[in-house]
Amino acid sequence: MTKRAATVYFQAGSAYTTPESFTTDGFWVSTPPLCFVNNAADLRATAESILSALDQSQSGMPTPDPSQSMFSHVLAAANVTSFRAFARGSDGGVTIEATGDMADLTPIRCDDPRQGFVPDSSAKITVPLEIADIADALEGLAPEFG
Numbered sequence: 636m637t638k639r640a641a642t643v644y645f646q647a648g649s650a651y652t653t654p655e656s657f658t659t660d661g662f663w664v665s666t667p668p669l670c671f672v673n674n675a676a677d678l679r680a681t682a683e684s685i686l687s688a689l690d691q692s693q694s695g696m697p698t699p700d701p702s703q704s705m706f707s708h709v710l711a712a713a714n715v716t717s718f719r720a721f722a723r724g725s726d727g728g729v730t731i732e733a734t735g736d737m738a739d740l741t742p743i744r745c746d747d748p749r750q751g752f753v754p755d756s757s758a759k760i761t762v763p764l765e766i767a768d769i770a771d772a773l774e775g776l777a778p779e780f781g
Contacts, residue, residue, distance in 0.1 A: 689764075
């Protein structure tokens with residue numbers, strides 16, 4: 636079975652969900668299109684954006700030129716010019732890895748923008764690949780939205 640992946644980043648009350656694609660050189664990269672949810676507290680809409688991103692996840696993608704930013708689509712949507720600025724303003728996120736009809740959701744956080752986002756594997760949740768189940772899992776993994 637083919638693994639599909641996506642990541643949702645939370646920033647300023649919004650959710651930025653991006654597909655992750657597996658390259659021919661064996662690593663995952665963030666790829667367009669970006670799914671944007673203005674109100675990340677709408678966990679159903681965020682779950683729908685995750686399913687949409689997973690549908691766009693690819694395997695066997697040619698390895699991108701290292702001089703190109705694989706995150707520029709996220710930076711442009713967040714209206715920031717660097718990964719460091721994006722990470723500093725981030726409220727964390729969730730990685731999603733789906734195989735078949737199940738998905739692993741793992742929270743990520745960025746305590747130090749120089750180190751990037753770090754997963755908390757001890758908090759990983761496995762759920763059926765359904766909007767309601769993903770939304771329920773996000774309730775426990777996403778930051779509080781006031």
